[in-house]
Structures are given as structure tokens and as C-alpha cells.
Amino acid sequence: MQLPGPVASDPLEAFVQGKLRILEAAISQVLKEIQERELLRDMTIEDINRQQCELNTALMAVAPWGDSPSTLGDPRRRASLEKEIAALVAEKRHEAIAHWKDVASLKSELRELLREYHEEKRKGLMRE
Numbered sequence: 001m002q003l004p005g006p007v008a009s010d011p012l013e014a015f016v017q018g019k020l021r022i023l024e025a026a027i028s029q030v031l032k033e034i035q036e037r038e039l040l041r042d043m044t045i046e047d048i049n050r051q052q053c054e055l056n057t058a059l060m061a062v063a064p065w066g067d068s069p070s071t072l073g074d075p076r077r078r079a080s081l082e083k084e085i086a087a088l089v090a091e092k093r094h095e096a097i098a099h100w101k102d103v104a105s106l107k108s109e110l111r112e113l114l115r116e117y118h119e120e121k122r123k124g125l126m127r128e
Helices: 011-062 075-127
Strands: none
């Protein structure tokens, strides 16, 4: 079995180096999670926009002139489509807020990890 990376002769230095590697891996993981959450948000919003566009198209087919007397079809169908569109708008708003909360939490974790990493790095420099 071989240890990863160079092995320091000083046990304290080896411990610090190991801790720095762990912190680097944790920082990379948090950055990856932020990117994945951004991608998830983009995909979700794109899907909501597609559904909203389809419903708007259907609404225009049912009620091309809005509430005017020349509106085609069933007014209940128009109301149903408008309700579905409103629900999608609310879902989009909810997704934006959930994304912000998730990313804010991850960024807070990232700041803490970076602070700890720089503190360990500074301690290592002071020992030299």
C-alpha cells in the first residue's frame, strides 16, 4: 500500500499536509455541487418555460382575442389554461428561491472551508 503524495519526514508536517489535501477535496466537492445545482436550476427553468410556451399556444388557439365575445371554444377551458400558466409562473418563482437558498448554503460552507484552508496554510508557513 502506498500513501498518496509526498511523505514528509516531520509527523506534524505530514498531518498538516493531509489536512490540506482533505480541505482541498472538500472545496472541490462544494464547487462541483454549486455547478450541479446551477445546472439543475437551468434545466428545470427551461422545462417550465417550454410547458408555459405550450400552454400559451393552446390558450391562443382557444382564446385568440382574450375575453371578447368572439372568443372560440369553452371559457372554462380558457380559465383552466390560465390557471395552469399561473401555476407554472409560481413554480418558476419557487425554483428560483430554492436555488438561491441551496447555493447560499453551499457558498457559506465554501467560505468556511476556504477560511479553514487558509488558516492551516498560514500555520504551516509559520512552522517553517
